[in-house]
Amino acid sequence: MRSGLVSAASAALVATVAGVGGTLPVVLAAAQAVGATPEQASSWVSGLGLATAISALILSVRYRMPIITAWSTPGAALIASSSAVPSFRAAVGAFVIAAALILVTAAVRPLARLIERIPGSIAAAMLGGILLRLVVAMVEQVPSQPLLVLSLIALFLVARHLLPAMASLIVLAAGAALAWGLGLVQPIPPLGISGLTLALPAWDPATLIGLGVPLYLVTMASQNLPGFAVLRASGYHPPTQPVLAVTGAASFGTAFLGAHTSNLAAISAALCTGPDAHPDPARRWITGPLYALWWGLIALFGASLVGLFGALPPALLTTVAGTALLGSMAGALGSALGPEKDRLAAAGTLAVTASGVTFLGIGSAFWGLVFGLAVLALERLFRR
Numbered sequence: 001m002r003s004g005l006v007s008a009a010s011a012a013l014v015a016t017v018a019g020v021g022g023t024l025p026v027v028l029a030a031a032q033a034v035g036a037t038p039e040q041a042s043s044w045v046s047g048l049g050l051a052t053a054i055s056a057l058i059l060s061v062r063y064r065m066p067i068i069t070a071w072s073t074p075g076a077a078l079i080a081s082s083s084a085v086p087s088f089r090a091a092v093g094a095f096v097i098a099a100a101l102i103l104v105t106a107a108v109r110p111l112a113r114l115i116e117r118i119p120g121s122i123a124a125a126m127l128g129g130i131l132l133r134l135v136v137a138m139v140e141q142v143p144s145q146p147l148l149v150l151s152l153i154a155l156f157l158v159a160r161h162l163l164p165a166m167a168s169l170i171v172l173a174a175g176a177a178l179a180w181g182l183g184l185v186q187p188i189p190p191l192g193i194s195g196l197t198l199a200l201p202a203w204d205p206a207t208l209i210g211l212g213v214p215l216y217l218v219t220m221a222s223q224n225l226p227g228f229a230v231l232r233a234s235g236y237h238p239p240t241q242p243v244l245a246v247t248g249a250a251s252f253g254t255a256f257l258g259a260h261t262s263n264l265a266a267i268s269a270a271l272c273t274g275p276d277a278h279p280d281p282a283r284r285w286i287t288g289p290l291y292a293l294w295w296g297l298i299a300l301f302g303a304s305l306v307g308l309f310g311a312l313p314p315a316l317l318t319t320v321a322g323t324a325l326l327g328s329m330a331g332a333l334g335s336a337l338g339p340e341k342d343r344l345a346a347a348g349t350l351a352v353t354a355s356g357v358t359f360l361g362i363g364s365a366f367w368g369l370v371f372g373l374a375v376l377a378l379e380r381l382f383r384r
Contacts, residue, residue: 005286011278012290015265015269015271017169017294020298023321024305025317025324026077026080026321026324026325030080035085036088038310039195040197041258043257046194046196048071049296060289063238066272066273066288067236067269068273070263071261072215072222072262072263074130074219078130079215081130084211095215095258099251100248100252103248112241119342119376121335122345129352129355130353133356135325138322147178152174155174156323171324184313184315185311186310189304191304193303194301194304199258219263220263223264224244226266228240230265230269231273234274236281247264250262272284344375349368349371352367352372
């Protein structure tokens, strides 16, 4: 029993550290993209910590399953790649709408089925286009910091074969040490407890459509659906609508703290749902409360995390984010361009999304989805 508890605590800690260390730079890039102040960014991170801790605790204890939640990394990537958001408050409005749509999906089962009917190649192409822009941004840092960026890319390519779950964390730690040695690190602020900041939304129609709707879609298609798949592959059968209701409610509440959506985890969940987490599948649910404990600490010290990462050079954060998303981008592109019958529509979705263009004040992710679905519908019409 004691060894099972130790393995569960260890799995929960590894899942938390790997998730935060590898993807926090993406969240901070998102905060910067929408003009968040340092106080708003720390509230954002703390809000995500609260949403993750509360939802994982409630769901794991209630259903006696290791139901692991996380922030939406594809959602953060979407926000970071958005260039049409006029203000932080407008972004908060989009966060509220995305969370509300998740709650509606939980209440209206046919809507969930409709989301599931979006062709996987089109959803993957939209995600691939979002991630492509952030991976390209890593390469764009090479001329200014070649030693730092190229060294970390090489380290990542080696680490992903030796310790794939910790590769991003290894890159972050080694990058911080190298940046320190090169004199690129700013003074690190003292450790402090986070303060939460109320974020009042602004209802900008273009942002609600161009960011809120894609944020909802990418969270559902790229996080919640794979999250359910991971649990089912491990022998668990979580109730879909209650799970979406809890994660949607947590996202809705913390949206007013400036945090974007929370959802079921996929990679982190895989670390907590297998035999390495606990030998007894019926007792594996205890990883949920332990995972919630670690995330509660993230919420408590979110301001210190933001300050620590803010002291690191932008080239380092961009490289950590780019390497962390490289595998996800490869997987998305493979899924998008695999089926030959949908390949043209997927390629169009990818191109429009990656372009970053804004039309009628609405961002490229939404137009990429619209374009891909339109091409797909036209092709299927002519095949008849």
